[in-house]
Amino acid sequence: MIAAKRRAILHWAAVTTFVGPFLLMLLMFQYVPVVRMVWDSLWDFALLNPDKRTFVGLGNYLDAFDDPDRRQAFAVTFGFAFGVVCLVIPISFFIAIYLNGRLPARAVVRTVVFLPVVTSSVVIATMWVFLLDPTNGLINGAIAMMGFKKLAFLTSKAQALPSIIGMMVWQQTGFATVLFLSGLQGIPRDLEDAARVDGCGWWQRLRHVVMPLLGRTTVFVVVIMTVFSLQAFAPALIMTGGGPEGTTDFIAFDIYQLAFALQQPGLASAISTLFMLVVMGVSLLQMRLMRSEWSY
Amino acid sequence: MLRLSTALLAATLFAAPAFAGERSAPTADCPQGVLTLSVLKPQNNPPTPVMISAWETANKCMKIELNEVPFGQLADKINVLAASGNPPDVVMYDGPNTQTYAAAGVLLPLDKYFPAGLKADMVQATLDEHTYEGKIYSPGTQQASLALFYNADMLAPLGITPPRELAKAWTWAEALDAMKKCQKGEGDNVTVWGLAPSRFGNATPGFVYRDLLFLRTFGDPKAAPDSSAYKTYWALSRDAKTAQGWINSPEAVEGAKFYSDLFNVHKVTPKAGIPNAFQDKKACFTIDVSYFVAGLANNDPGFKWGVTPLPYAKAPIVHTGSITLGVMAKGKNPDEAAKFVLDMSTGKIAEDYNRAARALPVMKSIAAKMTELQSYPLNIFLEEVQQWGHPRPPSPHFAQYDKIVTDALRDIAYGADPKTRLDSAARSLQPILAR
Numbered sequence: 001m002i003a004a005k006r007r008a009i010l011h012w013a014a015v016t017t018f019v020g021p022f023l024l025m026l027l028m029f030q031y032v033p034v035v036r037m038v039w040d041s042l043w044d045f046a047l048l049n050p051d052k053r054t055f056v057g058l059g060n061y062l063d064a065f066d067d068p069d070r071r072q073a074f075a076v077t078f079g080f081a082f083g084v085v086c087l088v089i090p091i092s093f094f095i096a097i098y099l100n101g102r103l104p105a106r107a108v109v110r111t112v113v114f115l116p117v118v119t120s121s122v123v124i125a126t127m128w129v130f131l132l133d134p135t136n137g138l139i140n141g142a143i144a145m146m147g148f149k150k151l152a153f154l155t156s157k158a159q160a161l162p163s164i165i166g167m168m169v170w171q172q173t174g175f176a177t178v179l180f181l182s183g184l185q186g187i188p189r190d191l192e193d194a195a196r197v198d199g200c201g202w203w204q205r206l207r208h209v210v211m212p213l214l215g216r217t218t219v220f221v222v223v224i225m226t227v228f229s230l231q232a233f234a235p236a237l238i239m240t241g242g243g244p245e246g247t248t249d250f251i252a253f254d255i256y257q258l259a260f261a262l263q264q265p266g267l268a269s270a271i272s273t274l275f276m277l278v279v280m281g282v283s284l285l286q287m288r289l290m291r292s293e294w295s296y
Numbered sequence: 297m298l299r300l301s302t303a304l305l306a307a308t309l310f311a312a313p314a315f316a317g318e319r320s321a322p323t324a325d326c327p328q329g330v331l332t333l334s335v336l337k338p339q340n341n342p343p344t345p346v347m348i349s350a351w352e353t354a355n356k357c358m359k360i361e362l363n364e365v366p367f368g369q370l371a372d373k374i375n376v377l378a379a380s381g382n383p384p385d386v387v388m389y390d391g392p393n394t395q396t397y398a399a400a401g402v403l404l405p406l407d408k409y410f411p412a413g414l415k416a417d418m419v420q421a422t423l424d425e426h427t428y429e430g431k432i433y434s435p436g437t438q439q440a441s442l443a444l445f446y447n448a449d450m451l452a453p454l455g456i457t458p459p460r461e462l463a464k465a466w467t468w469a470e471a472l473d474a475m476k477k478c479q480k481g482e483g484d485n486v487t488v489w490g491l492a493p494s495r496f497g498n499a500t501p502g503f504v505y506r507d508l509l510f511l512r513t514f515g516d517p518k519a520a521p522d523s524s525a526y527k528t529y530w531a532l533s534r535d536a537k538t539a540q541g542w543i544n545s546p547e548a549v550e551g552a553k554f555y556s557d558l559f560n561v562h563k564v565t566p567k568a569g570i571p572n573a574f575q576d577k578k579a580c581f582t583i584d585v586s587y588f589v590a591g592l593a594n595n596d597p598g599f600k601w602g603v604t605p606l607p608y609a610k611a612p613i614v615h616t617g618s619i620t621l622g623v624m625a626k627g628k629n630p631d632e633a634a635k636f637v638l639d640m641s642t643g644k645i646a647e648d649y650n651r652a653a654r655a656l657p658v659m660k661s662i663a664a665k666m667t668e669l670q671s672y673p674l675n676i677f678l679e680e681v682q683q684w685g686h687p688r689p690p691s692p693h694f695a696q697y698d699k700i701v702t703d704a705l706r707d708i709a710y711g712a713d714p715k716t717r718l719d720s721a722a723r724s725l726q727p728i729l730a731r
Binding site for chain 2: 044046047048049050069133134135136140144149150152154155156157241242243244245257260261262263264
């Protein structure tokens, strides 16, 4: 009895020692700021003088809904996420299929595809500013060489968001590919062999065996890519400043601008709270809609 | 709780050193110990090591501890440190933010430290900019104004000789004509632009210091105070509470249209930045400040260059203002900090700095001693400050005004409809100004 009690005490002492510091840090740097953010969202104040504050209740939330700029920021961010997810998923899926086979230059392609993932977002954004330069950019150089008119890219209302989606797809495809590749390598070989014996061709095996069995991986990739895209900040800060005309004003950048440049941290906190709830809702919805019917 | 989170934010975001001024143990020379004053300033800006060394030599019992940040991070850093319990004693900040910091209680009013006659010695534009509700917050070390630099080697074959006197300054129509004639190539194949892109801010179009002038010059300060021409010239109501009708008046829209046409119709200037476009002979003209004279004189670009007064449309105007020193209200050594600020901004230290940097002094008495300011090309900048100079619209919400108007002007340069975009900016500004 006493020995069991001592074991339990030792067990909890070990648990506390190993997990405690991390739980404490999680609490301090994750959950306390979230509670603080929700509290701040009920007040009107400036960062320069935070002691001078007025309680506005849900006023900041109403302002967020009323302001066309905030609504545009939500629309831009979700449009951006939709574009990235719609492009990254099929591209990375087929690259993963390619890398999973016994094809030439597989290792080189794997390295090339994964390289942007390990590069800093700031470096990538800065590099793409040069690539997309309307006058001297490499991409416009190639376009001009082919005899076409140069494009404005980041200074055009119509082209700025697609340009950043293109950059994000280039950056994130490697990560999604690795996830798909790990999913593909987990599919039992027997199932594909059985389908082959039953006379299924490449496309039929892919459509009726591989895709259903990759359901869980696909859900994971979709959720991860959505969350990554919704967090986009560096492209707006470095490449466009949120313009032209707010067409690349992502929520994370908008929140930063509201809090620091426009001195409205209460409103920024309200939008952060709303955004957190919306992202949680979208992730739950995606997981529910794309729930896998197959397991192995 | 709030102080704790602010302090945590300050520590984690900026990893700032301890800022409080500290006093060492007493010594024979300094019975009260040596006091260390902490100074926050942007990199590559005054106070320079020479200025600090001169001050420390004259004040044996005081030392300066500098904390430098990139200019782009300065405002954010001040925002965070202002709310912390351990701010620096002195801060070098951007002059147009004086009223913002004064209204928030960040800066200490310096009236009681100002010697008699000092206010009268200051350039009027600086005095206006550094005053809030009748109190003065900074004397100001230097002034700046914009002028049009040109590549004389490119203009000479075209028979173009820009004027050197303010009285004969070009209108924007004349300047545009010269830019069009000088530009080489068109469409996708421009090799030399008429006007270099802006290098201010983040090197995109729209920076208020430079580009709001395109709107304000379409106004008229002599018109009736309730006229749209008068409102256009000031770009914000004189009580700083109304933007509607001031930033988006018909004349302001006309100016914005002219500004937009430079990029989208006449195409004499590019929308994207080109580093060192003027120095690299990729542009005939550039709009820049007086410090640019020193830059070109010290690093010969390999061609003859000149300076002409900034062109105007209806009323000439240049923005004044520069970075300046202030005392933090929550600093622990206000008396010593105020002495440091005044010593850096007046007298021999300021005179030596202005002379070395070829900067325009705020103090008229120093300007009178600098003979180089009376001759070409620096005389153009000095005369502009004295005759055409006005601060960017003074307001306790200037930082917000600056951000919203800069974004609007950038969008207009990229092709947005001037009226729609200025209306939108006025709508965004109004609730902020009313707070």
